Amino acid sequence: MKLSTLRYFVEVATENSFTKASQNLFISQPTLSRRIQELESELGVTLFNRNNTNNLILSPEGKQLLVKVRDVLDQIDSISGMFDPDSVTNNNVTLIKVGCLSNFDYSELYNLIEQFKIQYPTVKFIIEQGSPMELNDGLLSRTYDLVLNLDNYISSNDVLKTSLYKKNNLQVAIQNNHRLASKQEIKFSDLTDETLILIERNKSPLVFDYVINQCLKHGFHAKANYYVKNLDEGLSKTSLGEGISFLYSGMDNGYLSKKYRVKFLNLNEEKSSQNLVYAFQENNNPMLDEFLNFVHQNRSDLY
Known part of the structure; x- marks a missing residue:
């Protein structure tokens, strides 16, 4: 049982929302959901339930655990600083x-x-x-x-x-039964007749501009029928067969393809690699x- 997972649990319980908790913790929502599921499996109980309005509420076992975990975390924080x-x-x-x-x-x-x-x-x-x-x-x-x-x-x-x-490099997400699913990587020219799903430019200008420009470079206009607010919304539409979405490999925590039942393919383009660095x-x-x-x-x- 990881200390960070217990802190994740407290944050979700406090916010009553995976979305708000993931934003506060600066981790992706799928990562947070997976960690809570792992905690539930380890304990053998369900910690959160959803009511008829789809709100997240603590189960009786979750309420008991929350009291214990808060006490444990308070003690750990106290011990960490007692000799400082x-x-x-x-x-x-x-x-x-x-x-x-x-x-x-x-x-x-x-x-x-x-x-x-x-x-x-x-x-x-x-x-x-x-x-x-x-x-x-x-x-x-x-x-x-x-x-x-x-x-x-x-x-x-x-x-x-x-x-x-x-x-980090640009990838496309497609349905598992898509005509391109047998490939390991594709080119932009393979997307000529495909419907594309793009995150709104004000949310993801890098991917938006790069995809539009690459489509023009390869002689066709992007058929972007959907503009979504975030990655999860785009992958959901791809899962439903509504088009191909884009993401950087650095956005994938190893859980997204399983959650949305999609396949990720690398784009074999000269400038699709943009590594994520820390700078100071x-x-x-x-x-x-x-x-x-x-x-x-x-x-x-x-x-």
Whole structure:
């Protein structure tokens, strides 16, 4: 049983919503749902039920667990800081401000933050979402100490340092019985007669512009019959056979294809790869250096 899963459970119970809880935790909703399902399987009980209006409510077992878990987490937080002179006397808090792109899966990073805070209980992380340009500008203006952004949006200068967080390339999602399902990768020219599902441009300008431009480059206009607000909505429509949707591989937590009964195919295009990197300014926040060293030591496989 993971400590982070218990914190996830408390957040869902507090918000009575997987959607709101996932936004607060900055992880994808499918990841959060999977972790709660794993907890239910481990305990052998149902923790949440839905009523006739589809609202999320705690089961009797869930209510019992919530009381226990809150008590356990309070004790852990107390133990973590009991020998820290800063937390006992001065209660100093160090902020690490993180900016990240929406829709990507940051569950591994969030787990690292949870582990780091056990060792450094006076460190508080503030995590905000923004567009690629907003994240880059925020890093240069020191609004953020750390950003997770696509590499081609990070300014090239001696001030900013970057390191690979996750390899990332554009993919398409199709039904399992689609005519292209036998392929491992496709080209944009294969999409000439397909109905495309795009996330609204103000939500995902990178994918939107790239898909439209690539279609024009290959001699056809995109048949985008649907503009959706988020990735989950797009994958739902793909699952129902309403068209092909797009996502970056970094958005997939390994659970999406099973949940929506779709298949992901890589796009074999020269510029479809845009790796997700973390970027920061040196000598900006001493505690950030501690966190980055912690990440490197504990999850070097991320890089």
